[in-house]
Amino acid sequence: MFVDVHCHLSFPEFDNDRSEVIRRLQEQGISLLIDPGTDTETSKRSIELSALYDLIYSTVGLHPHDVKQAVPDQTLCELESLAASPKVVGIGEIGLDYHYHDHNAESQLEACRSMLRLAKKLDLPAVIHSRDAWEDTLRLLKEEKATNLRGIMHCFSGNTEIALECIRLGFKISIPGTVTYKKSTLPAVVHDIAIEDLLTETDAPYLSPVPFRGKRNEPSHVRFVTGKIAEIKALPLEKTAEIIQHTARELFSIGGTVQAAGQKEH
Numbered sequence: 001m002f003v004d005v006h007c008h009l010s011f012p013e014f015d016n017d018r019s020e021v022i023r024r025l026q027e028q029g030i031s032l033l034i035d036p037g038t039d040t041e042t043s044k045r046s047i048e049l050s051a052l053y054d055l056i057y058s059t060v061g062l063h064p065h066d067v068k069q070a071v072p073d074q075t076l077c078e079l080e081s082l083a084a085s086p087k088v089v090g091i092g093e094i095g096l097d098y099h100y101h102d103h104n105a106e107s108q109l110e111a112c113r114s115m116l117r118l119a120k121k122l123d124l125p126a127v128i129h130s131r132d133a134w135e136d137t138l139r140l141l142k143e144e145k146a147t148n149l150r151g152i153m154h155c156f157s158g159n160t161e162i163a164l165e166c167i168r169l170g171f172k173i174s175i176p177g178t179v180t181y182k183k184s185t186l187p188a189v190v191h192d193i194a195i196e197d198l199l200t201e202t203d204a205p206y207l208s209p210v211p212f213r214g215k216r217n218e219p220s221h222v223r224f225v226t227g228k229i230a231e232i233k234a235l236p237l238e239k240t241a242e243i244i245q246h247t248a249r250e251l252f253s254i255g256g257t258v259q260a261a262g263q264k265e266h
């Protein structure tokens with residue numbers, strides 16, 4: 001019943017025990033997981049993983065950390081052809097990250113714009129990573145606005161005002177495990193916006209929620225995020241999970257019910 005819309009399960013951090021992690025997430029009732037690519041290589045790995053499990057879907061993209069200079073046309077072409085794979089449901093992660101001093105804002109903006117245009121061309125939702133770059137992110141989204149531009153603000157870290165702006169632009173707000181941290185400002189955002197605009201994610205292997213803070217994160221922990229949202233919204237856990245599952249499946253055009261999906265033979 002739970003959904004993790006952003007989890008890097010195909011990353012090497014899970015190479016030693018991936019099947020165990022997948023067994024645990026199925027046991028814990030996670031029935032939908034989206035694994036985002038961060039460049040051509042990780043996008044390919046994500047697609048390979050999604051082919052093995054019914055409940056895993058993939059998105060292909062170019063993470064701002066991987067954009068240090070102008071992106072070659074060949075990379076964009078490769079990502080476009082990868083996006084045609086049957087279990088690719090979106091373009092991402094893409095976005096802007098000005099956190100590190102060596103970032104190249106101009107190249108990131110150009111790459112993000114190209115990827116947003118690809119999302120519009122292919123009519124797929126975009127998975128946006130935005131860190132210390134809200135002003136440029138919102139400006140870019142406004143400049144690229146189109147009726148079919150939509151997606152998620154993954155690992156949302158802004159305030160209510162920014163969240164509402166993103167929602168107006170066609171985006172859902174994806175809440176990570178940091179919502180469980182004592183000093184987090186995210187509970188206020190969750191409180192202020194409609195539950196239909198919320199999604200849940202782990203961003204595993206990063207950002208473990210309480211009570212696993214500091215350890216490698218894994219998708220089964222997404223239930224703590226859903227639990228926190230249920231608490232803030234004063235809704236039963238099942239109802240909260242059901243609404244979020246519905247939002248995710250509708251946005252990413254993923255059919256099926258909210259029950260746990262089985263593993264394909266491979």
Ligand SMILES: [Zn+2]
Pocket residue numbers: 093129154155
């Ligand atoms: Zn990210």
Ligand SMILES: [Zn+2]
Pocket residue numbers: 006008036093203
């Ligand atoms: Zn990520």
